[in-house]
Amino acid sequence: MQGPLIDTLARQGITRRTFLKYCATLASMMALPPAAGRAMAEAMAAARRPSVIWLPFQECTGCTESITRSHSPTLEGMIFDMISLDYQETLMAAAGHQAEEARHAAMKDNAGKYLLVVDGSIPLGLDGAYSCIGGRSNVDILKEAAEGAAAIVAMGSCASFGGIPKANPNPTGAVSVSDIIKDKPIVNIPGCPPIPVVMTGVLAHYLTFGSLPELDEKGRPKAFFGETIHDRCYRRPFYDQGKFAKTFDDEGARQGWCLFELGCKGPVTYNACATVKWNGGTSWPVESGHGCLGCSEPDFWDAGGFYKALSVPADPLKIAAAAAVAGAVAGVAVSFANRAKKNTAKQTHEPITVDDLEK
Amino acid sequence: MNELQFLTWVRGPGLDIAVGIFLLGVLWRLFEIYSLGRKKDLAAPRQRSGASGLHTVFRRSLAPPGMLKRSPVSYIGGYIFHIGLAIVVFGFAPHILLIKNLTGLSWPGLPSQFIDLAAVVTMAAMVVVLVDRITKPAKRFLSTFEDWFTWAVTFLPVLTGWMAVQHLLLPYTTMLALHILSVEILLVVLPFTKLFHAFTLFGSRWYNGRVNAHKGVPV
Amino acid sequence: MSASLEKGIHALKEVIDAPIASYFESCVHCGLCAEACLFYTETGDPKYTPIHKVEPLRRVYEQEYTLLGRLKKAVGLSKPVTDAELDQWQELVYDSCTMCGRCSLVCPVGNDIVYMIRKFREGMAVSGHVPDGIRSATKRTVEIGGPMGLKWPAVANVLRKAEESTGLTIPVDKEGSDYLVLLSSMEIVNYPEYIEALAKIFHKAGISFTLASDAFEATNAGIQIGNSDLAKVIVSRIVDAAERLKVKYVLSPECGHAYMAIRWEGPNLIGRPFGFEVVHVLELLDELRQKGVLKMKDKLKDPLILHDPCQIVRRGGVLQAPEPLIQQVAENYIPIADKQKWNWCCGGGGGASAIHTEEAEALRAKVFRIKKRQLEEAGVNTMVTFCANCRITIEEGLDHYEMNTKLLGLTELLAEHMED
Numbered sequence: 001m002q003g004p005l006i007d008t009l010a011r012q013g014i015t016r017r018t019f020l021k022y023c024a025t026l027a028s029m030m031a032l033p034p035a036a037g038r039a040m041a042e043a044m045a046a047a048r049r050p051s052v053i054w055l056p057f058q059e060c061t062g063c064t065e066s067i068t069r070s071h072s073p074t075l076e077g078m079i080f081d082m083i084s085l086d087y088q089e090t091l092m093a094a095a096g097h098q099a100e101e102a103r104h105a106a107m108k109d110n111a112g113k114y115l116l117v118v119d120g121s122i123p124l125g126l127d128g129a130y131s132c133i134g135g136r137s138n139v140d141i142l143k144e145a146a147e148g149a150a151a152i153v154a155m156g157s158c159a160s161f162g163g164i165p166k167a168n169p170n171p172t173g174a175v176s177v178s179d180i181i182k183d184k185p186i187v188n189i190p191g192c193p194p195i196p197v198v199m200t201g202v203l204a205h206y207l208t209f210g211s212l213p214e215l216d217e218k219g220r221p222k223a224f225f226g227e228t229i230h231d232r233c234y235r236r237p238f239y240d241q242g243k244f245a246k247t248f249d250d251e252g253a254r255q256g257w258c259l260f261e262l263g264c265k266g267p268v269t270y271n272a273c274a275t276v277k278w279n280g281g282t283s284w285p286v287e288s289g290h291g292c293l294g295c296s297e298p299d300f301w302d303a304g305g306f307y308k309a310l311s312v313p314a315d316p317l318k319i320a321a322a323a324a325v326a327g328a329v330a331g332v333a334v335s336f337a338n339r340a341k342k343n344t345a346k347q348t349h350e351p352i353t354v355d356d357l358e359k
Numbered sequence: 360m361n362e363l364q365f366l367t368w369v370r371g372p373g374l375d376i377a378v379g380i381f382l383l384g385v386l387w388r389l390f391e392i393y394s395l396g397r398k399k400d401l402a403a404p405r406q407r408s409g410a411s412g413l414h415t416v417f418r419r420s421l422a423p424p425g426m427l428k429r430s431p432v433s434y435i436g437g438y439i440f441h442i443g444l445a446i447v448v449f450g451f452a453p454h455i456l457l458i459k460n461l462t463g464l465s466w467p468g469l470p471s472q473f474i475d476l477a478a479v480v481t482m483a484a485m486v487v488v489l490v491d492r493i494t495k496p497a498k499r500f501l502s503t504f505e506d507w508f509t510w511a512v513t514f515l516p517v518l519t520g521w522m523a524v525q526h527l528l529l530p531y532t533t534m535l536a537l538h539i540l541s542v543e544i545l546l547v548v549l550p551f552t553k554l555f556h557a558f559t560l561f562g563s564r565w566y567n568g569r570v571n572a573h574k575g576v577p578v
Numbered sequence: 579m580s581a582s583l584e585k586g587i588h589a590l591k592e593v594i595d596a597p598i599a600s601y602f603e604s605c606v607h608c609g610l611c612a613e614a615c616l617f618y619t620e621t622g623d624p625k626y627t628p629i630h631k632v633e634p635l636r637r638v639y640e641q642e643y644t645l646l647g648r649l650k651k652a653v654g655l656s657k658p659v660t661d662a663e664l665d666q667w668q669e670l671v672y673d674s675c676t677m678c679g680r681c682s683l684v685c686p687v688g689n690d691i692v693y694m695i696r697k698f699r700e701g702m703a704v705s706g707h708v709p710d711g712i713r714s715a716t717k718r719t720v721e722i723g724g725p726m727g728l729k730w731p732a733v734a735n736v737l738r739k740a741e742e743s744t745g746l747t748i749p750v751d752k753e754g755s756d757y758l759v760l761l762s763s764m765e766i767v768n769y770p771e772y773i774e775a776l777a778k779i780f781h782k783a784g785i786s787f788t789l790a791s792d793a794f795e796a797t798n799a800g801i802q803i804g805n806s807d808l809a810k811v812i813v814s815r816i817v818d819a820a821e822r823l824k825v826k827y828v829l830s831p832e833c834g835h836a837y838m839a840i841r842w843e844g845p846n847l848i849g850r851p852f853g854f855e856v857v858h859v860l861e862l863l864d865e866l867r868q869k870g871v872l873k874m875k876d877k878l879k880d881p882l883i884l885h886d887p888c889q890i891v892r893r894g895g896v897l898q899a900p901e902p903l904i905q906q907v908a909e910n911y912i913p914i915a916d917k918q919k920w921n922w923c924c925g926g927g928g929g930a931s932a933i934h935t936e937e938a939e940a941l942r943a944k945v946f947r948i949k950k951r952q953l954e955e956a957g958v959n960t961m962v963t964f965c966a967n968c969r970i971t972i973e974e975g976l977d978h979y980e981m982n983t984k985l986l987g988l989t990e991l992l993a994e995h996m997e998d
Binding site: 330334338341342345346348349350351352353354355356357358359 | 580581582585588591592594642643644645703704706708713716717720721803805807808
């Protein structure tokens with residue numbers, strides 16, 4: 001596919017007007033000024049497609065599924081048309097040595113300019129042997145590919161923070177991209193899976209302004225990860241009124257009350273699900289009646305159980321009972337010592353006479 | 360350690376340790392204090408209605424005649440911050456959930472806007488009480504490091520809890536973790552400082568009421 | 579000659595009990611006890627805050643009976659109690675504490691501070707940190723028989739005079755009487771009218787009574803100085819006499835601490851309940867009033883207020899007798915705001931009136947301002963009370979401020995206006 005993106009879109013039945021609206025929405029979502037939407041549309045429409053290399057590591061392909069799979073072609077899907085996806089194992093036709101050659105060719109041709117997308121964590125255990133492609137470990141491939149990259153996008157919680165592979169006891173020694181690569185700009189788009197529009201938003205920003213969007217201290221685009229699920233949740237008023245579903249099938253659940261007591265991690269999860277929703281704005285986990293798992297937060301798998309409310313102990317109290325017994329024992333021991341001491345004092349009491357009142 | 364791991368630690372091992380030390384301390388101290396015993400009063404008792412240990416346990420919660428006027432800040436400030444603490448601790452739904460999880464006891468929560476107001480009023484009262492401690496001669500004279508320390512240890516959980524809910528200063532997750540940590544510090548120091556009055560005041564009032572009731576004086 | 583710090587600590591170890599422990603653990607340093615103490619309210623000096631007066635006792639408790647305290651002592655965080663320190667505290671425990679117990683009524687956590695003071699004095703007494711005045715009063719009581727060194731012949735003399743002026747016989751050492759009447763030296767010396775009044779009332783009511791030549795003194799400096807051994811020696815005289823004379827009742831005189839000593843501390847000092855009842859003279863009088871025996875021929879017209887002695891009312895439990903009695907004899911009795919168990923001390927209780935140092939006397943004069951204020955606020959020139967020690971202290975105070983207030987004893991007042 002050559003030529004400007006707008007022609008491609010037109011061929012697929014997407015009008016210039018629809019595209020403009022989409023860009024305006026994207027711009028507003030990213031908290032950019034209104035004029036940025038038009039600039040974005042123009043820049044993207046005319047953009048020369050940058051080379052993108054997509055490396056899948058220790059992952060489940062959920063991230064790729066999230067972004068590419070849909071029943072009807074979406075604008076998110078179309079955005080892929082504006083990049084030159086030179087390597088993506090799941091999507092590319094080539095396989096084996098052919099595929100590796102394509103990657104090498106792209107890396108060479110676009111040295112210093114290509115965008116590196118990574119999904120999946122990188123296992124470091126046994127010298128990286130837990131996950132290899134073409135006989136090379138993920139960590140080797142990442143280091144090599146990162147060297148010539150203009151920037152790296154860590155797609156999903158695994159690439160961003162280590163994700164489920166890193167969950168306790170982390171048998172493969174999984175780490176995130178940013179644990180290995182320190183000298184390149186990295187955008188983390190966590191989520192299990194991440195929200196597609198965040199990915200396209202970041203790509204659009206990159207194409208329009210030639211730079212990455214503003215990131216928070218965890219490397220996430222602030223525009224999408226600036227607020228918690230809880231703060232933007234449509235069930236929030238119920239939380240404030242103290243109305244909670246106690247089980248998944250009680251009256252409260254049917255009334256759509258807050259899912260805090262059922263373990264919702266919305267209060268500590270920074271993501272855009274509550275505003276962007278999923279599947280083309282159809283719904284999202286809390287709307288469908290299940291609490292947020294906190295999947296876009298680091299180490300969410302080990303945060304004390306999905307169905308435990310945030311304010312209850314993450315683990316059962318183990319030492320408390322023993323400590324209580326120890327306290328009682330200590331107390332009784334001190335009691336005996338004290339009583340003995342007092343009795344001794346009483347038994348050694350010497351009757352006082354008036355002469356004893358003076359020194 | 361990231362903030363979610365910090366939060367998970369304070370909700371997990373941290374809480375376990377804090378509750379453990381709290382229980383250990385409370386039991387140890389209660390035995391230590393009350394096992395000293397006391398002599399039976401051999402004088403013939405005088406009966407009078409309204410005079411008993413139990414009467415004093417309750418009566419002493421009210422300001423004695425004339426005292427409110429003598430020390431209004433102590434009483435009004437004291438009432439507000441104690442009641443405020445009770446509202447915040449026992450009325451906020453997430454707290455009730457924790458209590459339910461630990462003890463099985465549960466009751467309906469209060470609206471969070473009300474809790475929010477109670478927290479602000481409690482903090483204001485605590486600041487006023489602190490200023491009173493600094494400015495009143497008798498209070499300042501009696502004050503030791505422990506008094507300032509226990510004030511801070513009591514104030515911090517309210518402040519961090521309120522700040523977490525209000526999203527002030529730090530991200531919610533970090534603030535929530537700090538809030539829980541501050542409560543854990545409170546639990547750990549409670550049995551070993553004057554904060555232990557939360558337990559012993561009932562015994563003290565009862566003894567006082569009992570000793571004086573023997574003489575027929577309702578105190 | 580053998581008082582020492584070690585003995586003091588030893589004594590404290592004997593008396594520290596669960597209430598003391600509970601009280602110290604409950605204190606939140608709120609300072610409200612200061613607001614109930616006349617030595618603080620009248621001077622504004624925070625060192626007079628009641629709970630501060632027992633600070634050395636707290637440290638002994640902590641260091642001897644708590645695990646953390648022992649640890650703190652071992653590493654030097656909690657300093658041992660020293661002689662110099664107790665010497666410094668002597669003024670706080672005796673001069674500026676009358677054991678009035680008002681602080682015990684206001685403590686929000688329920689601390690009975692006067693209970694703590696009483697126990698602390700056990701340590702102070704045997705470590706030699708007591709005011710000379712109280713020490714010599716104690717010595718005189720133990721060695722001679724009364725705090726003023728009064729002997730029986732002198733008492734017999736006073737009784738004879740009372741017999742002459744009333745024309746009634748005052749029985750002595752008469753077995754099988756209803757009442758054994760006790761006196762306080764102060765009454766014998768300063769207010770002999772009390773004895774006459776009593777003789778008249780007993781005669782009128784037809785109640786038999788006697789005095790004991792070996793146990794006339796009701797006061798007990800042993801409980802003021804804070805030594806149970808000596809207090810026991812003193813109280814045993816009364817118990818022995820009462821049992822020997824087989825009386826049903828022992829009548830405590832108006833004197834406040836005498837009532838405390840015989841009624842409440844007595845059985846605990848000798849270690850067994852009494853076989854007789856101890857009655858305060860006002861309790862008896864009120865009973866007679868209710869029976870209609872105590873009729874007045876006329877009433878005192880002067881507007882007056884009542885001073886409730888701490889040891890009889892707040893700490894003794896004689897709460898309801900005084901008011902009906904005063905109303906019986908006075909037309910213009912004006913109840914004051916802080917009355918009955920809320921009364922303010924005269925400033926001389928707990929042995930304080932026996933301390934005659936310049937500082938102690940100046941302090942007593944200063945704190946008397948609270949009584950002065952009560953008189954002025956009520957706008958009266960007459961005050962009635964029922965404790966010989968309060969009377970002495972109040973007289974001194976009135977003298978100091980050159981007030982022309984008339985001070986009366988309730989029993990005498992009743993006797994004076996009683997139907998013949």
